[in-house]
Amino acid sequence: MTIAGENTENQILTAASQVFILKGFDGARMQAIADQAGINKALLHYYFRSKEKLFDAVFSEVAANLFPAMKQVIEAELEMKEKITFFVKMYVKTLLENPFIPAFVINTLNTNPNRFLTHIKKAGINPMLLQKQIDEEAVLGLIRPMKAEHLLVNIISMCIFPFVARPIIQNIFEMNNDEYQLYLESRQTEIVDFVLKSITV
Amino acid sequence: MTIAGENTENQILTAASQVFILKGFDGARMQAIADQAGINKALLHYYFRSKEKLFDAVFSEVAANLFPAMKQVIEAELEMKEKITFFVKMYVKTLLENPFIPAFVINTLNTNPNRFLTHIKKAGINPMLLQKQIDEEAVLGLIRPMKAEHLLVNIISMCIFPFVARPIIQNIFEMNNDEYQLYLESRQTEIVDFVLKSITV
DNA sequence: ATATGATTTAACCATGTGGTCAAAATTAAT
């Protein structure tokens, strides 16, 4: 077996990622993916039986790259404030490298919920651990008591939202593309500040 | 001219809203809209020339209902902390009544940016005013100094995100639908708390 | 060199899709 097969498969996956992420499942065209990959449309069906299967492959890969890093930080051996600092900086950095992923996931989530649910395979994040740490540190007076499901969602919301609502925000605050890039980068420290100030007793 | 025309037009708009919001532009089918409205597909084209035009009509209406309330609060004569309290409660309440709108807008924004840009017509929100108020109250020591584009985005992020990422959050924290509803409601006070604690000097 | 299996392609196919049109049905005007 030559590696050409694997190679083509990867070409297809790369092309499919790009098109699906940009257009969503419904907006993506098999022909567009084939063109992007520089191959015949029939080859798509040779490697992946259907559009759905191809999408699943792409989505799995994308989703797989999204959660583990998160999980890793959350379960790290760090004081909560350090953990938050580290998490936000890493997460926003990841988003800066893949700015269209969040909108893609949200789009899939909401227009094809069934398609998503098959892929959810337990994000693997254990909020109990997080809550435990919050409780412990609260007792020590390091942070104020709080529910993990609010703290975590607050943080992630602030990280992700500027990526999915970019056109609106950019319009309201009249930023050009360069300015918005700087804005996104500045949010790393800004979010950390904002959160730490809030959870300090 | 009878009002029957207007009536049918509204029927169509209502049906179109439902289908577009649920499926997005690309996923929506004219036939599905016609069925939902209980009319013939050709009637859609009689009242609105094309799918695009129909979508525009829907999107205009949806967008029109989204910003003005926001603008109103932001320009109100209230101290910042009161303003935030009022804004968050009102905004989350609005979202609870239209839980699928944010995902719909984000979807449109990201998969059909051009379609959106024609509708953007200046959200009308003037961030300068907000910044001015922040600066003034910061001098008075009522709140800490901060950039409006971070404060406002932080707040709106936390309000909206749980509506667009619902399946993920619900999965991670293992909530059922009722629990999630309560969670969303509880966020009204939770977000206010979180923000006020953060901006207090 | 040649047979064998994997890979790639061009040409097709069935169906779905947005959109059109002429005729029917309904409403309004005389």
Added chain:
DNA sequence: ATTAATTTTGACCACATGGTTAAATCATAT
């Protein structure tokens, strides 16, 4: 009641779309 205008419909069209197939090309082993 008759005409004219508006609204609604069923049938239809051109084209796009996901998918198939048989043949061609390529690689590999003998």
